[in-house]
Each structure stands twice: as structure tokens, then as C-alpha cells.
């Protein structure tokens with residue numbers, strides 16, 4: 001604890017310093033005036049002086065003049081004060097006591113000073129200072145916590161608003177489609193008997209929109225799990241080409257609608273990967289759905305499966321609108337949609353690739369894109385091979401047409 005004594009009397013200063021040092025206070029400095037104390041601590045005002053020591057024991061009978069450097073009256077800011085001020089006054093000197101109160105002293109000590117009383121006052125002044133600091137610290141911690149919570153809340157609100165507007169936009173469109181077509185079919189059915197060709201097309205649209213909504217709900221739910229850190233996988237050994245054949249069923253309707261074809265090129269042998277079946281399907285529905293959405297009618301999509309020692313690689317190749325280099329930078333971030341005018345007219349949320357990347361990485365794999373605007377895109381990803389994988393073939397051989405022009 002550092003203590004500063006300001007007293008014009010040399011004898012009084014020496015006596016107070018001795019008494020304090022003999023009671024175990026090691027860092028005691030004494031000055032004859034505030035001016036000298038300022039010079040000692042290398043500061044230029046009382047405010048800075050109070051930040052340099054723990055306690056100031058000051059003679060408040062000091063003249064308020066240039067010479068002493070002392071000014072009574074409230075100081076503009078006491079918030080940075082480290083020191084507590086203890087006023088030294090003469091007995092029965094109300095003016096000095098008033099001055100002490102105005103200067104912010106927490107207590108006064110009357111002359112003649114009795115050692116026991118001096119030590120008692122110093123001890124309680126320092127204890128009060130400790131309490132004041134602890135309170136200020138906990139207030140600062142509370143304020144920091146409140147600011148942090150306010151920030152988090154702001155993020156949650158903006159995130160929730162984004163998800164809600166996304167859900168209302170993107171879920172309502174396919175839903176309107178589904179209920180509209182179902183109404184029409186049921187009405188026609190009652191009037192004209194079993195389904196006609198037109199009704200079959202409407203039923204296909206219902207199915208397509210159902211799958212679209214299902215995929216979006218899956219992405220929103222996956223995003224919520226990713227954000228809350230509760231995404232968990234149940235990986236099993238899966239034969240990749242067979243799984244991919246199964247996934248094509250989910251987007252067959254979209255392919256047919258745009259008269260597109262899809263070709264799967266995979267090794268003849270089994271390619272066993274360690275993956276969560278539902279999440280693998282979600283990854284592929286997103287990538288194949290995008291290849292279909294962002295390509296012109298009549299074009300084709302190729303899926304190539306290759307296997308190396310530890311990883312299997314899947315390339316989804318389209319001849320669609322492509323993605324500019326600028327847009328590729330943030331392509332896998334949440335809610336990012338490319339600025340390509342051809343892609344902008346297609347409805348979407350900017351969620352699919354973000355979720356896809358998180359899911360691939362949760363499997364220990366990687367995902368990347370190569371694309372040229374106007375020419376097409378190749379989305380590639382890797383998944384860990386199963387430890388039990390028998391096939392070590394790197395050959396890309398067997399190829400079969402999965403979807404034909406509708």
C-alpha cells in the first residue's frame with residue numbers, strides 16, 4: 001500500500017511517516033505541498049496524483065494558493081481515483097472539515113494526532129478503498145457481461161428474422177403449389193373420374209415440391225444443429241455408388257421437368273465410405289439440386305466417383321450458368337447467393353452450400369468448387385473410406401445412364 005503525506009510542517013511529516021513505517025507500511029512518501037508531491041510522482045494535476053497512490057493523508061489547513069498547489073472544491077472526475085483522501089485538520093475547525101468534505105475526503109483526523117487513532121483511521125480508509133474497488137470491479141464485470149449478452153441477443157434476433165423471412169418465402173411457394181394442385185386434382189377427380197395425363201403432371205409437381213420443401217426443412221434443421229453445436233452423425237459403411245443411385249430418385253422430378261440427364265461414372269467395384277446415410281443424401285440432394293437449378297433445360301449433369309487410399313471423391317459436374325471468381329469466395333457462407341443474373345432468377349435461400357460444407361467437414365472430408373461463368377461448375381467433395389474397404393481400384397470405369405431425357 002502506498003501512502004502520501006502532505007503536510008507543511010517538517011516535524012509533523014517526519015512523525016507521521018515514522019509512525020506509519022513502524023506499523024509496517026513500507027511505501028510512505030511525504031511532501032510539504034501538493035506541488036512538491038506532483039513533482040515527486042511526475043504528474044501535473046491532483047487527479048493524476050490520486051491515480052498514483054493508495055491513500056493521501058493531507059493537511060487541509062493548507063493555503064489554497066499557487067504555492068501549495070492545492071485547490072479545494074469538488075474535482076471534475078473522481079471515477080479514476082485510486083487513492084482515498086484522509087484530511088488532517090485542527091480540532092474545532094469547521095472550515096477545514098468542510099474543505100475536506102468538498103475535496104472528497106472520506107474521513108478526517110484531528111490534531112494532535114494520536115498514533116493508535118492514526119493507524120485505525122488509515123486501516124479503515126484502506127478497507128473502504130478495497131470495498132470500493134471490488135464494487136467497481138464487479139460493476140465493470142456486470143457491464144461487460146450485459147454488453148456481451150446484448151450483442152448475442154441482437155445476433156439471435158437478426159438470425160431469427162433471417163430464418164423466418166427465409167422460411168416464409170421459400171416454404172410458402174412450394175406449399176401453395178402442393179395445396180393448389182391437390183385441390184385441383186381432387187375436384188377434377190370427383191367430376192371426371194380417375195387421373196388424366198394432366199393430373200399426372202400435377203401430381204408430379206406436387207411430389208417435386210414436396211421433395212423441395214423436405215430438403216429445405218432438412219437444411220434449416222441442420223443449420224440450427226450446426227449453430228447450436230449439437231450436430232451428431234451416425235456413420236456406417238455405405239457403398240457410395242449404390243447410395244448415389246438412391247439419391248437420384250429425390251431429384252428425378254426436377255431433372256425431368258428441365259429435360260435434363262444425369263450420368264453416374266463409378267468404379268465397378270464396391271466403394272465403401274464411412275458416412276451418415278441421411279446426411280450423405282442431404283449433401284447430394286443439395287449439390288444435384290443446384291446442378292439442376294442452375295443449368296439450362298436440356299443440359300446434362302455427370303457425377304464421378306473415384307477412390308484413393310483413404311478418401312473417396314465425388315465430382316458433380318454441370319454445364320450450367322457457372323459462378324464468377326468473386327462469388328466463389330463466399331460461396332459456402334450462410335445465406336450467400338451468387339450475383340450472376342442467370343442464377344438470380346432462380347429462387348433459393350443461400351443455405352444449401354453452407355449446410356453441405358458443414359456436413360462434409362463433420363465427416364472429416366473437404367469440399368471445393370471449380371467454375372467458370374457461362375461454362376459450368378464442378379463441385380467436388382471427399383469422404384473417408386471405410387476401414388473395411390476391399391476395393392483399391394482407382395480406375396474410373398463402369399458408367400451407366402441413370403436418367404434419360406423426359
Ligand code: ADP
Pocket residue numbers: 286290291292294295318320321322323331336337338339343344347348349350351352353354377
Ligand atoms: P440456393 O441455391 O438456395 O441459393 P446454395 O447455398 O445451395 O443456395 O447456393 C448458393 C449460391 O451458389 C446459389 O444462389 C447460386 O448462385 C450458386 N450456385 C450453387 N450451385 C451452383 C451451380 N451448380 N451452378 C451455378 N451456381 C451455383
